[in-house]
Amino acid sequence: MERIWIYQADRELTAADKAKVLDKLELFTAEWKAHGRPLAAKAEVRHDRFIILMVDDAIAPPTGCSIDKSVYLLKEIEKETGLNLFDRLQMAYRKGGQIVVAPRDKFEQLVAAGEVTGDTIVFNNLITTYPELETHWEVPLKESWHAGVFFN
Secondary structure (H helix, E strand, C coil): CEEEEEEECCCCCCHHHHHHHHHHHHHHHHHCEECCEECCEEEEEECCCEEEEEEECCCCCCCHHHHHHHHHHHHHHHHHHCCCCCCCCEEEEEECCEEEEEEHHHHHHHHHCCCCCCCCEEECCCCCEHHHHHHHCEEEHHHCCHHHHHCC
């Protein structure tokens, strides 16, 4: 099973950002280790907005220290690009063909105004496995954890 971590950027990555991020991720995943054991890791950028790190647990599971190293890398990427990758109060959703990010309070207002509904596709960045990425990452708001927060 592949374990994943999703980091959502507060804005769309520029072509230069994306190239820099992908270079750093490629170098990092090639050398990423847990207690001296190489991790079977890869990374990607999806929709010019999400950085996804993946590790195959069956080959070598990540450890707390190795996960910390990935967080340091993402903090470094933030500094170099001006992106914010750790604001968990930003809600990403689809509006037409675009991905829109709104702060929680604004998202709450959009739900109250009916501009965001239970059928609006949201990104569930709390998923932790690759199979979930393919099936439960982009889901209608009513089927995600968001529903319990925004439809009480």
